[in-house]
Amino acid sequence: MTLTTEYAVLDHYAPGLRERLSTAGLLANESPESTAIAEWAATDATGLIVPAELGGRGATAVEAVRFQTAVGALAPSLAAATTMHHLSCATLFEAAEDATPDERELIRSLVEQRTVMASGFSEGKPGGSVFRPTMTARREGDDYLLSGRKMPCSLSRSMSLLVASALVDDSERAVVLVFNGSDGLTREDFWKAPVLAAAESDALVLDEVRVESDMVFLTSENDPDDVHEMTGYLWFGLLISAGYLGVAARLVDALAARDAVDPKLFATVLAEVETMRTALLAVAAAFDSGERGGDLSARLALVRWSMREALVRVQSGAREAAGGFAYMQDPELAYAFEAVQVFGYHPPSRRETADKLLAWAQGEDFRYV
Template identity: 35%
Template sequence: MSLSLLNRSRALLHSYAPGFDERLASIAFAEREAPPSEVIALFKQQGPVGLLVNRAAGGLGAGILDAVHVQIALGARSPSLAVASTMHQFSVASLLALTQNGSGAEGLLLAAVAQKRLLLSSGFAEGNSGAGILDSNMQALQTPEGVLLSGSKKPCCLGQSIDLLTASYIRQTAEGEELMVALIPANALGITRAPFWQNSALAAAESIEVRLNEVFVPECMLFSAGYRHLLGDVQTVGFIWFELLICASYVGACAGLVVSVIEAGRWTPHHRVDLAAHLQLAISALEGAALDIERNPQDLPNVLARLLLVRYGIEQSLTQLSDQAHAMLGGMAFITSNQSSNWLMACRGLQFHPPAKISMASNLDTYLSHSTFSIAGAHP
């Protein structure tokens, strides 16, 4: 049995990565979601790694709406993989934004991602409490040939499997603080790894600490994402992709929990339809947000504001929906297995991704009354 609300998402995942969903489904949930899990290795081998890279560069050329559905399908099978792959995909999307004004090196990197199936880590939001959303804890020492980077990224999803580490740092210029992005081979001299993630939920996402100790990055692998006080298109596009895909991943995770309820035939048709109604509302909200982005490329800051409002609405909805689905699975499911509890906790992770709703209240309130929005200055 399958949940019909997932039919479109799973069909699109199959079209971009034939047989991949079936391969994930063949692995027991407990094995998919607990380390050491093979889901990330399978993603690298068979999954839609080049989903957002255009076909001319060897990628799959997916549009924004298809990408949303692919993440929903992944979340419904493996929340850990969905969250981890979001970090890869939004990093790719940020590189795509850089290619609009770049020297061409970014385009070559994107082609390598698609053709060699390279995995990228995310470059922002290192998880420091109280830090600004555009802050970085990387220290950069400028040299004539590039920079020496030192610092830590934690949590860093895909930490054991990444091919390219992306890291952000601040460069001081006469015009102000410039946000820079460095692309670094994951096996570069000076990079070490350490355990970090302690929660059993989302434990297969390979969220570890990656430490950099004077890692040299040549100038050709350094890219400007604009100034911190003037949020540019590159940064805005990166935030948009992140928010959209991470929401889709958690909506998918909640759909997976609902699938368990439907398959078990729990409670009454009325209760099951009530679950499906709230799930469909979340899916439709994401589809609407994707269309908003597609149709208003000239108004990205306000598109981001509306997307954040959708995200915070989905956060509330998923809390209620996952609670109800978990209750419907019943006490015996809770007592005899960790599966329902891990599904429930996996549905709750969205609220911990930046920017937190409380940090955005003033920014969004300004948008509501003045129709202008900026994410600059917000805190996780």
């Protein structure tokens, strides 16, 4: 089994979750009626990467990557959806570095209540940047009126809170907290594909949602150099990659369990998975040692770039090694073949990343934000 260490981390931070997900089975976990998100939300893993002083579990980046790899092997939709929750958490606890005592207490209370947080950060648009806010807010008295949309938005049905990025009065960046049920916040069906349907990735539409000032963190004041926001995106890149690594590892374990498999084909697929894991954990370990900023972001971007190609090779090699009858008779295996391909659709786009990697290699600072 290639996931022994990952499952041990999962069991440590979310006791009982692996057993419940395994008992339900992959196809049930991935169906629109899946209870996987609810099972996860009932554990303290909602605060997995949040520092202990803010009410969280304080997992290291290495542990979080291993945790999310295990989740991806059992429930890929859950791994994708919860990555967005962890991005929201990271954004908040990074903002807490410069927050007032009242703001820190707010964040602590949200974490301790196991608040499920959807991420309203920008989606990719042709010719645009995923890191520029598409939502807007304008001041009205002591409050703000927030408008915009996020599609797709994972956890759109299970969320208690939306953590959104917005441009305030066309001049200031801000992180805005919007509670589910707020007037002017609606959900629209969006995700039509059968793969990853359990991630609840529908559209959230905000039409002048009134937000009190204590729910708005102006990052131009607290994070003028975008350091905290860049760190949040490091968490995103690590954890979204880990989920798909888990799907690939599941394919390798399925091949290893077969009565007959070509050793050379198996070794080729196994080598791809182990290389991806080693590279991802190396970036996570550097993060844990205190590295931040452009150089580490560039290294992670390169890992994600290489993973896209490697996952395609894993899928192709596993198909060949398993054979056509396995595809026809094992729906879980067939589903995993399809799920691993979605990695390439997560932002930022390859075009945007390529331009920034070229500039970085030529001596410029690497920045998404």
